[in-house]
Amino acid sequence: MSPPSGSPIATRACTVARHMAGSPVPCSTCAARQFSICAPVPESELTEFFAMSARIRVEARRHLFNEGDPAQHVFNITAGTVCLSKALADGRRQITGFLSEGDFIGLAHGDSCAYGAEALTPVEACRFPRERFEQYMAKHPDVERRLLQIASTELAAAQDQMLLLGRKTASERLASFLLRLSDRAVARGEPANLVALPMTRSEIGDYLGLTLETVSRTMTQLRKAGAIDLDNVNMVRIVSQDSLRRLAGTV
Amino acid sequence: MSPPSGSPIATRACTVARHMAGSPVPCSTCAARQFSICAPVPESELTEFFAMSARIRVEARRHLFNEGDPAQHVFNITAGTVCLSKALADGRRQITGFLSEGDFIGLAHGDSCAYGAEALTPVEACRFPRERFEQYMAKHPDVERRLLQIASTELAAAQDQMLLLGRKTASERLASFLLRLSDRAVARGEPANLVALPMTRSEIGDYLGLTLETVSRTMTQLRKAGAIDLDNVNMVRIVSQDSLRRLAGTV
DNA sequence: CGAATATTTGAACTTAATCAACCGAGGTGG
DNA sequence: CCACCTCGGTTGATTAAGTTCAAATATTCG
Numbered sequence: 001m002s003p004p005s006g007s008p009i010a011t012r013a014c015t016v017a018r019h020m021a022g023s024p025v026p027c028s029t030c031a032a033r034q035f036s037i038c039a040p041v042p043e044s045e046l047t048e049f050f051a052m053s054a055r056i057r058v059e060a061r062r063h064l065f066n067e068g069d070p071a072q073h074v075f076n077i078t079a080g081t082v083c084l085s086k087a088l089a090d091g092r093r094q095i096t097g098f099l100s101e102g103d104f105i106g107l108a109h110g111d112s113c114a115y116g117a118e119a120l121t122p123v124e125a126c127r128f129p130r131e132r133f134e135q136y137m138a139k140h141p142d143v144e145r146r147l148l149q150i151a152s153t154e155l156a157a158a159q160d161q162m163l164l165l166g167r168k169t170a171s172e173r174l175a176s177f178l179l180r181l182s183d184r185a186v187a188r189g190e191p192a193n194l195v196a197l198p199m200t201r202s203e204i205g206d207y208l209g210l211t212l213e214t215v216s217r218t219m220t221q222l223r224k225a226g227a228i229d230l231d232n233v234n235m236v237r238i239v240s241q242d243s244l245r246r247l248a249g250t251v
Numbered sequence: 252m253s254p255p256s257g258s259p260i261a262t263r264a265c266t267v268a269r270h271m272a273g274s275p276v277p278c279s280t281c282a283a284r285q286f287s288i289c290a291p292v293p294e295s296e297l298t299e300f301f302a303m304s305a306r307i308r309v310e311a312r313r314h315l316f317n318e319g320d321p322a323q324h325v326f327n328i329t330a331g332t333v334c335l336s337k338a339l340a341d342g343r344r345q346i347t348g349f350l351s352e353g354d355f356i357g358l359a360h361g362d363s364c365a366y367g368a369e370a371l372t373p374v375e376a377c378r379f380p381r382e383r384f385e386q387y388m389a390k391h392p393d394v395e396r397r398l399l400q401i402a403s404t405e406l407a408a409a410q411d412q413m414l415l416l417g418r419k420t421a422s423e424r425l426a427s428f429l430l431r432l433s434d435r436a437v438a439r440g441e442p443a444n445l446v447a448l449p450m451t452r453s454e455i456g457d458y459l460g461l462t463l464e465t466v467s468r469t470m471t472q473l474r475k476a477g478a479i480d481l482d483n484v485n486m487v488r489i490v491s492q493d494s495l496r497r498l499a500g501t502v
Numbered sequence: 503c504g505a506a507t508a509t510t511t512g513a514a515c516t517t518a519a520t521c522a523a524c525c526g527a528g529g530t531g532g
Numbered sequence: 533c534c535a536c537c538t539c540g541g542t543t544g545a546t547t548a549a550g551t552t553c554a555a556a557t558a559t560t561c562g
Binding site: 219220 | 539
């Protein structure tokens, strides 16, 4: 499913940095990814970039950081799936996004993390000390510009999600969700009609503002309506893009 | 309510530009505003900035632009209140934010506007041609950096809103909303306990993912609970910050 | 004053949440 | 190896929160 991210890379040679070197060989993990921080950087400055990066691995179910932690690092995911979430005092939580290879974490930070980040699968990531990353960024407007692009894209996605959460019905939410995952799959060169769900029903619920039961029921509805099929619990086959799109309203 | 924004300013001398000149006199409309694009720019480059700005006025209920329009301009609001919204085909809509003096519109644009912008009150704004603004920005990393800050702040706000829309009850939503407005009021030097609502119940509903009836009923609840009082329909007096905060959960 | 618009309140209804039972796959230990 | 346990998922019955439809009351503005 994911590209061969176990390929021989020096432990500290993070994929972001490699890509930034402008190497003609596209980086195996972050190449052409929508959110990855890719910008050409002269070879001479690469050492500096290498020096501040570290490759980390996080087991499934472990947290990269928690809501409220001091914001010490920024990350570029190179493998696996991460979810970002905010919680209320009584435990209700909202997942604000699912991230995978090529996605960047570290925007929207003040001094402390405004959200938590949890690995849903085993995760690999490049980690940069936040402060040094920002100093570096200040010297490289290209990187800053790329980050502004990323932020703008995320903002647009957040607005779509607000429309979904505020105004869509359960089936519209789930249909929209599956279509987005399908688009993502296409963007990374996978077939459009086969959507993997690396997250549980409960996590989908926390993302869509529903309960896990409603997610399950709605999944069954979509199946009975002939829009999707479940190859297994976490592999959805989209049978009819059209009916799914009609069910979704938009996005 | 709003600061004296009718003070003598040359028609094309937009407040953003004035502030950017690093004038010791703080700009009457965008000074110290959280989202305003303020950065020191040498006097010599000011002409260029003036040249591309225009001061516009928009009547209440009129649109600055519609969802789907080609994205031609960016704006800095200098007076009045604007709402940004996205709609579904059948008319359901989600308001993604209320903006007022000092707020910037123009992030998250692709080639076309991802959302519409409507004046809720008479509005004044500085308008910049998008393309020229971006060229200018490219030459001034300071402005770009400021915009990244803005985007990050908006992203954090969007995540708060997702938590609100996905997981909070009606009274928690309304309480959170009033507290945010109160914080905004404080930020502009107004009293914390007196919150003006320049928008209708229906617009509040479209922002909070509720119907106008639920907004009205919930307002009554909060009043009966002794958390707020209604001086008139669009002026809320916060009687007990504490109970409001307790009702809100967070934010 | 009167029309138009916004708000409040009421009653019936709908959607999704809650509570609860059951199913099935995967892993553990006897 | 198999019984058992756990965890995630599905399905059912009931309930609650908020929507919808409807009517009455304020408010604004010409």
